[in-house]
């Protein structure tokens with residue numbers, strides 16, 4: 001008899017404890033759910049871990065005179081230009097206007113953006129005409145043992 005009374009008196013306490021446990025669990029889950037994306041945003045990314053390390057983009061013979069070839073450097077498009085005036089040059093292939101990928105215009109011997117007819121100088125990456133507000137970002141080009149290596153950003 002004593003035991004049944006004590007078990008009856010424990011029932012509300014157990015229910016209350018369970019509800020408190022659920023509330024505590026949901027508060028902790030909510031705080032973790034809110035903090036996780038904030039912490040992920042603040043932590044440094046590894047995406048540019050290889051930035052600046054020279055990337056082999058092929059043999060020097062593959063880049064013929066008066067051509068511009070799109071290659072991938074650290075998952076970003078880069079145009080490697082072989083021009084008479086400037087030799088081998090490399091620029092970001094992402095247009096500074098609205099981000100289209102540029103291409104080589106052999107007729108005009110220059111880098112062209114097909115989206116809004118922007119043109120860039122193949123030696124400096126400067127804007128020649130069209131709406132792009134800034135020149136293309138230039139990369140260091142090194143020829144080593146017959147291979148073309150794209151290095152760090154020059155400016």
Ligand code: FES
Nearest residue numbers: 095097098113118
């Ligand atoms: S996106 Fe290149 S000119 Fe507009």
